[in-house]
Amino acid sequence: MMIVYQDTLLRILLFLVLINIGHSCCTGKVTSMTVTGSTAGSTVWGTNPYTDDSDMGRAAVHAGVLTNGQSGAITLTVVGSLASFSGSTANGVTTSSYGGWCGVQLTGGSSTPADPCAAPPPPPPPPP
Numbered sequence: 001m002m003i004v005y006q007d008t009l010l011r012i013l014l015f016l017v018l019i020n021i022g023h024s025c026c027t028g029k030v031t032s033m034t035v036t037g038s039t040a041g042s043t044v045w046g047t048n049p050y051t052d053d054s055d056m057g058r059a060a061v062h063a064g065v066l067t068n069g070q071s072g073a074i075t076l077t078v079v080g081s082l083a084s085f086s087g088s089t090a091n092g093v094t095t096s097s098y099g100g101w102c103g104v105q106l107t108g109g110s111s112t113p114a115d116p117c118a119a120p121p122p123p124p125p126p127p128p
Helices: 002-020 056-062
Strands: 030-036 071-082 101-108
Touching: 030 056, 056 071, 056 101
Parallel strands: none
Antiparallel strands: 030 071, 071 101
């Protein structure tokens, strides 16, 4: 019970910090990173999509993208704010259910497409 309370408290604190630094759940934003797959560690919420604050090393094993101890590139695509996330067990990792939060779809490999959330480029200067 104490672990659940601590996880909830940490999520609330993270949420408050992210609000204060301008975190947004920008649908379509893509991020690639290198992680090491793990069957132990911090909490994972959801079943691909996962919450954006999940332990991505564990989520990658759960999704079958990496194995325990394997390092590799993963790509996270923001799918927007979802009403709920369902937990499940796969590949030795059990994830938890959660309510509304920003969701990401996890895939293997690296991708660097244009950022749909970036500010548009400035307009060209007027002709002379």
